[in-house]
Amino acid sequence: MGLSIGDNRVVNLRKKLPPLTALTAFEAAARLSSFTRAAAELGVTQAAISRQIHLLEEDFGFPLFRRLHRKIELTAQGKLLSVAAGDAFNLIADVVTDLKAERSDDELTISATIAFSHFWLLPRIAAFSGAHPEVKLRIITQDAMTNMQAGDIDLAIRYGTGVWLDGQAEMLFEDEVFPICSAGYAEAVGPVLAPEELVDHPLISSDVDDPTWMGWEEWLAAFSVSVPRKGRGLRCSFYTEAIYAAMNGQGVALGWSRLVDDLIRQDRLVRLTEASIRTRAAYFVVVPARKMKKASVRLFVEWLREVSA
Template identity: 50%
Template sequence: MGGFRRQLPSMTALVVFEAAARQASFTRAAAELGITQAAVSRQVQALEASLGFPLFRRLHRTIELTEPGRALAASMSEALGIVAQTVRTITSAKAANELTISATVAFSHFWLLPKVSSFRQADPDIRLKIVTQDSHIDLQRDEVDVAIRYGDGTWPDGKAIMLFGDDVFPVCSPDYLAARGSPDCVADLARHNLIASDSMGPGWIGWEQWLAAFGHGNNPRNITLSCNFYTDALYAAMRGEGIALGWHRLVDDLLQRRQLVRVSVETLRPRSAYYVVLKHGAMKQSVAAFLDWIRGEANAAAPAPLENTLYANESAVSGG
C-alpha cells in the first residue's frame, strides 16, 4: 500500500480549505492563517482542480459548501482535532518532566550547583534548566517553574516557602589575613581594604548596613574594590584583594576548604531569608520532587553554628 502522500492532495491546501469551511469565509480564513485572501482562494481552487469537483459555491459576497465539500470539511475537522489533541498530550507529558529554576548568580554558583547532582541522581528523568540572573523574574509571565529568592517572603507572583535564614560576617583569604593581621574591632575593620558588591535586592546587606548594625555606620570606610556581582566580590576576596561580607550558607564550603576565613566575631543575622517561590495553581510533579529535595538538602547541608559570635540587633538594619 502506498504512502498517504500519493493518496492525498496538498496538505497545505487541505488545511487552508478546513479554515475556509469552518469560517465560511475566505477573508476570515486568511486572517486566521496569516495569509492573503487571494492566497486562500488559490489554494482552494488548486484543491478543487486536483479533486475534480467544486467544494464551494461562490455566491454574492458569501460562500457555501457543496455536498462533497461538507463531507471533506467534517473529515478534516475531525482529523486535525485528533492531531491537535495528540500534540497537546505529547507536549504536556514532556512539560511535566521539565523543570526550570531561577536563582541569583551567587546562590546558583555557591549553593545550588554544588548540590544539584544529588537531585539529578534521584530524578534522572527530569530535564533541568537553571536560569541564573540577579534581576527579578516574574513567575506569572516568564517560563520559570520555581524561583529561589532572598527577601521577606512577600512576592505577588507566587507562593513563598522559607528555606533558611543566614548570618553575615566579614571574610578574606588566609594570605590577606596573614599579611595584614586580624582587625582589633569593627572600627579597625573599616580601615582595611573592603570589597563591596551591588545589592541583589531588598534585604541584601552591604558594608554600610553591616557597620551600622554595630554602631559604626558613620565611620569612614575604605572600599578599595566594588563589584556588580557578589560572586566577583568573593573571588576577589579569595585572591587576597581585601575583606568581603560572607553569607554563611553561601561561603560555608569555602570556609571548610580554607579558601576563605572568618575575620571577626561580629555577625549580623538579617530578618530576610532564602525562599523557594512556586507558581500559583497546580504543582507539576517535577516541581514537587524538587521542593522535597531542596527542603531536605537545606536541613542536611546546614553549616555548623558559629562559635564565639557577637550578634547584632536585627532592628539595627533598616529594611533587612
C-alpha cells in the first residue's frame, strides 16, 4: 500500500527538521544562555543538554554556540535558529492554550479597574449572568494594567485612548466629569454657582497614575481656576475611596458620570454644580486576538454593546 500525498509531506518535513529533543534542548539553552539552567528547566543533566546540542551542531555542520570561559554565546547561525525555534514553540503553546480554553469555554475572565468594577460592572453583571447562566464569570480587579498576551484574561475594560498592543479595542462610551458630594453636604453649604467657588471647599482627590485620568487641577484649569497650594481636602489612594468619602460628607469629589450615575439616582450623591467637562479619553473593551473566537467572549462583548448604548 503506497504513501498518500499527506504522508509524503510528513516524511519530507521530518527529514528537514532536527530531532525535537535536540531542538528543545537548544531552545532552552539559547533562551537561558546556560546549559546548566536549561538542564534544570528540562529536568535532565547538563551532560544531556551538551550531548543534544553537539548532535545538532554535527547535523548542521557548524557551531551554534561559542563556548567561552564560564559562559556561552550564540553564533550568528545560532541566533537565527534561536529566533525560529522560539517563535515555533510559542506558536504551539498559544494553540495548546486555545485548545484547552475551548474545553472550558463556559468560563470568562474579565479584567477591570477597581472603580469601574465596583461602580459600573458589578451592579449590572447580574443581567448577563441571568441571560447566560452557563457562563462562569471571573472578575479580576486591579488598577495596574495587565498584559493580556501573557495571562489567562479573556477581555479587559479599560479607560484610555484605545491604543494598546495586547488586544483589539472597541469603544464603549465616553464620559463627563463634574463635582459631586452628599446631599447633606450640599444642603449645608448651599448652591455653588461658579467653578471658582469650589476652591473654598475641601476637594477630595485620589492617586491615579493614568495620565488620561482627570484630577482637580486639570478640571479647574479648564475654567481658568487654580487649585490652592494648601488645600484642605482628603487625599485617597483609590478613586473608590474618594467616592465613599464624598458620600459620607467629607467634601467634594469629581464624579465620572458613567461611574456615579447609579449613586446619583439613589440619592447617595448629588451634583454640586452644573459645570462639567467631557473627557478626552473613553472606555473600551479590549480583546486579545487569540480570544476573539471564544463563544463567551463574543456573548459578553455583545452584551456590553447593548448596555452601553
